[in-house]
Amino acid sequence: MQLVLEFLALPFVQDVLKILFILLLFAMPLGTFMTLMERKWSAAVQDRIGPNRANIGSYRGRGLLHIAADALKSIFKEDLIPKGADKFLYTIAPFFSFMSAVAVFAIIPIAGPIGDFKFQVTDVQPGLLFIFAITSLGVYGAVLAGASSNSKFALFGGTRASAQMISYEVFLGLSLMGLFMVYGSTQVSAIVEGQGEHWFGLIPKWGVFTQPLGFVVFFTALIAETKRAPFDAPEGESEIVAGYFVEYSGMRWSSFMLAEYIAIVGVAALITTLFFGGYQVPWLYHWESAPQWLVTLLQFGKFASFTFIFCWFQIQLRWTVPKFRFDQTMALGWKKLLPVALLNTVVTAIIIVALA
Template sequence: MELILEIIMIPAVLATIKILVIILMFAMPLGTVLTLMERKWSAMIQDRVGPNRANIGKFTGHGALHLAADGLKSIFKEDTMPKGADGFLYFIAPFFGLIAGVATFAIIPLAGPIGDFTFQVTDIEPGLLFIFAITSLSVYGAVLAGTSSNSKFALLGGTRASAQMISYEVFMGLALMGIFMVYGTTRVSGIVDGQNEYWFGSLIPMWGVFTQPLGFVLFFTALVAETKRAPFDA
């Protein structure tokens, strides 16, 4: 048992365990839950029922079973490739989007430490700069997907998507400059710790949304545009 603990505490092994825990137990479940929430909320806004067809007998789980149904559907879908496409680039293009979405969780403290174990893969000083660098990889995914498919329409779509993503990345970075000045650091853990303080005694927490309300609106707008959600999906 002591040998196992010693092996686990090796930095490389511990970092690998943290990555697996964060990806399998937080990042991926969070994506599926947010997808269901978006579908249900958009249905409520549009006066629709929303996802409710997947069921086990009479149990529908208010649409929760659609998460499993959609997962099984994706697993058993046929993997096709357009004629004349560059096979290698065509298949690696989606991984740039996956890496950009998952790698950012490596520097986000998901919870407080339990003993010597921290729910953060690494705590680096240029934390937010690392996030900008990693998320910029998703641009390559859009470009490669468009250029490798041997289709002029896909090329135009990929070019437009990459141009939109690059444009709003600059916008997003400028919106966060106020956060750097308020908390005095780009380390994510330092920014999180800075939000534990309060204004006016314990009345208003010093969250980023309160210290930089205009920056929050600008950042949220850029975030919606980056992910190509409505009204930026046209």
């Protein structure tokens, strides 16, 4: 037993356990559930019943079995490579999209630390820069898929995706500048700890209150990064069929789709972490005598509930807001979000200097 405890105390083993917990027990299951939730919510918006036909005997589980049915369908579906395609680039393109969606969870703390143990895979000092770098890697998956498929529709989709994602990276970075100035750190854990404080003992110092304009720009830019409606021009079905992954099938196609839904969870988790206090539960300091396990459970519950709310909000946007044309998407970024992001940075700097 002592050897087991010593083995579990090794930093490498703890990192592996964190990765398994955050990915296999939080991000992946929630991302997979989003596939069903989107279809169910779209049915509710359109006054339909939604998927409910998959069954085991007489049990249908209100559509839950469709998750397993989709997985089995993708596994046994024929996986084709188009004639004339670059096989190597065509094969690795889904990997870039999937890994960029998953890697962002490495720096997100899902609960407060217990002693020296942190519920965070890695707590790098330049955490905001890590977010900026990882979210930009997703463009490689779209570009490689479009360029290697030997299809003009896929190429057009990849070109649109690269232009859109690279452009919105600019606004994404500028929106985080104000957050860095307010909390004085680029470390994600330090930003979350800073949001645990209160004004007048009542109002939490969440990023959405200290940086409302930054929140609007950041949220809009992240939605554009996921290439979902209303920013789904790279996948415009009425114009370029399905965009950069039009030639994909089987598990490769499923990898792109799973990456998209995991990115939904990633966006929600980042919004919760940076602008809604992360795992910090407001007014929890009144419960100083509460046991540590209860505090940690409340913190994880708060983080998970806010993440789920923002996942739902993204799906609601998808089915209620009409899509933008590609020129409208780019104009929104460069003509609207860029001035707002610059104004927010300047005003934040002036206020901080004045208060100092």
